[in-house]
Amino acid sequence: MQPSQPTPPPASGPQPGGWPAPGPYTSPGMPYTPYGQPGVPGAAPYGQPPRRTTNGLAIGSLVSGIVCCLPPLGLVLGLVALPQIKKKDQNGKGLAIAGIVLSALSSLLLVIGLATGGIGSAWHDFKKGMDEAARSQSAFSLRKGQCFTDSSKGTEYATDIRVVDCARPHSGEVSGGFQLTGFDKWPGEDAIDELAEERCETINAAYAMDTWAIPRDVWIAYYPPSSQSWRLGDRAVTCAFSGQKKTTRFSGSVRSDSTTLNGDQSHFLTTVNPIERITYQEPEDDPDEDFTANKVWAGELLAAIDAAREGLGRHYWPGESTAPVEALRKELATASKRWGELAEAPDADAYWEAYDAAWDALPEDLGADARTALGLTDTLPEGEGTSV
Numbered sequence: 527m528q529p530s531q532p533t534p535p536p537a538s539g540p541q542p543g544g545w546p547a548p549g550p551y552t553s554p555g556m557p558y559t560p561y562g563q564p565g566v567p568g569a570a571p572y573g574q575p576p577r578r579t580t581n582g583l584a585i586g587s588l589v590s591g592i593v594c595c596l597p598p599l600g601l602v603l604g605l606v607a608l609p610q611i612k613k614k615d616q617n618g619k620g621l622a623i624a625g626i627v628l629s630a631l632s633s634l635l636l637v638i639g640l641a642t643g644g645i646g647s648a649w650h651d652f653k654k655g656m657d658e659a660a661r662s663q664s665a666f667s668l669r670k671g672q673c674f675t676d677s678s679k680g681t682e683y684a685t686d687i688r689v690v691d692c693a694r695p696h697s698g699e700v701s702g703g704f705q706l707t708g709f710d711k712w713p714g715e716d717a718i719d720e721l722a723e724e725r726c727e728t729i730n731a732a733y734a735m736d737t738w739a740i741p742r743d744v745w746i747a748y749y750p751p752s753s754q755s756w757r758l759g760d761r762a763v764t765c766a767f768s769g770q771k772k773t774t775r776f777s778g779s780v781r782s783d784s785t786t787l788n789g790d791q792s793h794f795l796t797t798v799n800p801i802e803r804i805t806y807q808e809p810e811d812d813p814d815e816d817f818t819a820n821k822v823w824a825g826e827l828l829a830a831i832d833a834a835r836e837g838l839g840r841h842y843w844p845g846e847s848t849a850p851v852e853a854l855r856k857e858l859a860t861a862s863k864r865w866g867e868l869a870e871a872p873d874a875d876a877y878w879e880a881y882d883a884a885w886d887a888l889p890e891d892l893g894a895d896a897r898t899a900l901g902l903t904d905t906l907p908e909g910e911g912t913s914v
Contacts, residue, residue, distance in 0.1 A: 583607035584618030587625025591632065600629030668764055670733075671781060673699045676772075695775035698747060698768035701726070701733035706761040712753050718763070722748040726765035734767065735795040736782035737802060738903040743770045744780070790844065791900050794851070797837035798892055800830040805888075813874040813881075820877060824869040824884070831862050831888070850895035861887040 584607040590600030604626035611619050668674060673692035690696050704725055706718065726748045734740055747768035751760040767780050784792060804827045809819040835858040843851045864880070864887040871877035897904040 578615065578617050581607050581611045581614075581616045581618035581622065583610065584622035584625065587629065588621045589625075591625040591628025598629070598633055600625045601633060604629065668700045668766075670700050670702045671779075673779065675775075676768075692779040693777060695777050697775060698766040699780055701765045701767060701781075702729040703762055703764045704729070706751070706763060712756050715750070718750045722750055722763050722765075725763070729765045730767060731799070731803070732783060734780045734782055735787065735792065735799060736903050737795075737799065738897070738906055739782060740767065740780045740907065741776045742907040743774055744768065744776055745770050790841075790847065791902055793841050794838070794893075794896065794900055794902070797834045797841075801827065801834055801888075802892060804830050813877040817874045817877065821869060821871065824865060824871075824877075828862065828865040828869045831858050831865055834858055835862065845899070847896055847899035850893060850899050854889065854893035854896050857887075857889040861889070863887070 583603045587600045587604035587607055590603060604622040607618065607622040607625075610616065611622065668687065668689065672689050673694075673696040675688050675690055675695075676697040677686040677688070692699065706713075706721070709717075723746075726746055730746050744767050747766045749764040749766065751762060768774075769776065782791075782795075787795070804823070807823060807826075809816055809823055811819065813820045835855050838851055838855050838858075861884070864884040868877065868880040868884040871880055891906070894904045
C-alpha cells in the first residue's frame, strides 16, 4: 500500500481538472517553501494543536489578592477558577492558587484587625490624614512658628504668601490654628469671623506671652477659608500676628511660650498678663451711659489684681528677681484697695470720683524691674513698625 498524502485544504472554489498533486503550495512567482517554514504568511503544519488560553478568573483572583481591597473576592474567584482550568485545559492554575493564598491571608488579617481594634486605629489615622489634606487645601499652607510675607494685591483673600526666615522683615507670624467643626454647610463669613476672633485671641495669647515684645502696630489676625475653598473641604482657620497695615513689616519672632521661656518667666507672665488684658476691655460707653457694664469691668480687673498678687507670693523667685517681684506685690496691694472702691461705687458719680485714683494706683509698667531681672522685655513697645 502506498503511503497516503495529507489531504490539502479545500480551495475557495472548484478546481478544474481535479485536485493538484499533494505537496507544498506555491504561488506564481514565489519560491518553493515547505509548510511551516518562515517566510510564508499563515503557513503552519497541519494538525498543530490550538493555543492554550489563561483563565480570566485566575488573573482576577491574583489581582484581588495583591491589592487586598476585597480579600473574600479573590478567594472566591480562585476557587471557581481551578475547576474551570481543569475542565477547559487552560493555563492559570498557579495564578489561581497564588490568589487564593494571598486572599486567605488578607481575610485573616481583616478578621484579626476587627477583633483587636486595629481597623479602628487605622481609620483614625486615615481621618487624621484627611484633616491634614484639608488643611493643605487652604489658600496657603502655613504652620505654627512660620513667618511669611503677604504680597496679595487687589484680592479679598490672601493668595500670594511666601514663607521667610523670621529674622528677615515679614508681614506676619503664625501662632497656630484650628478646624471649624459643627457646621453642615457654609456658615457665612460673619459666623466664622466671630468664632475666629475669639479662638485666635486665646491662641495668640498663649503663643506670645511676653506681650511687650510685640511691636505696637502688630495685631491679631486670622485667615479663614473662603466659600469656594469650603466646597473643596477646607475648614482651617490660621491664627497669626500681622501688621496693622498691608505694608507693615517687622523683624524677629514674637514667640514666647513654653518652648522659649523658663519656669520663672512663664509663671510671672501667666500671673500678670490678665491685668493687662482686662485693662484693654474697658467698656466703650462711660458710666453715665452704662454704669452696670463699667462696674462689672472694674470688678473683673480687681479680681485679676488680687490673683496676681497672690500668685506672685506663692512662687519662689531666684536671685535678683526676689526684691523687684516683692515691690510689685506691694504696688498691687495698694491698687487693690483703690480698684475695690471703684468696683463698689453705688452710682456713676461715685464711680467717677474713684476712677482716677484707681488708675493712678495701678503700676503702669507692671513690674519692669522684675521683668529685667527675669530676662523679659522690660520696656513697652513704642512707635510704628517698619513699613516698606
